[in-house]
Amino acid sequence: VGGGGFTSAITFPISQRTINSITDASITxxxxxxxxxxVIVTATVQQAGNGIITMRLRNNGVxxxxxxxxxxxxxxxxxxxxxxxxxxxxxxxxxxxxVESSGAADVLVSDFTLNGYQF
Numbered sequence: 705v706g707g708g709g710f711t712s713a714i715t716f717p718i719s720q721r722t723i724n725s726i727t728d729a730s731i732t733x734x735x736x737x738x739x740x741x742x743v744i745v746t747a748t749v750q751q752a753g754n755g756i757i758t759m760r761l762r763n764n765g766v767x768x769x770x771x772x773x774x775x776x777x778x779x780x781x782x783x784x785x786x787x788x789x790x791x792x793x794x795x796x797x798x799x800x801x802x803v804e805s806s807g808a809a810d811v812l813v814s815d816f817t818l819n820g821y822q823f
Contacts, residue, residue, distance in 0.1 A: 721822065730800040731820070733793035739822045742790050745773060745801060748815040750782035755807030761789050762802050782812075793822075 723732040749757045760772040773787030805811050
């Protein structure tokens with residue numbers, strides 16, 4: 705994915721339990737208590753031409769493949785992509801979102817929303 709990263713910080717209602725980075729759009733879990741979570745990701749994606757765009761959450765650089773979001777782009781027309789995932793976080797786990805294009809084209813991601821809840 706080309707571009708300079710996200711322009712706004714990723715935030716959670718209880719920010720002391722996460723450390724958020726604008727530069728690499730990552731979220732570091734910052735609690736000594738192992739926790740379950742649900743994350744809902746929504747974004748508008750676009751690329752030149754045709755192709756399948758896939759988005760997935762990663763934990764410490766490893767893709768979580770149990771839940772992914774995909775959409776097919778035709779003639780460069782933007783589409784909305786949404787997926788949710790339930791998982792578990794331990795102290796210092798780093799989460800980020802990976803975006804992949806089947807046509808190896810740069811993907812424009814806009815209206816990106818990531819909501820996470822601990823339970």
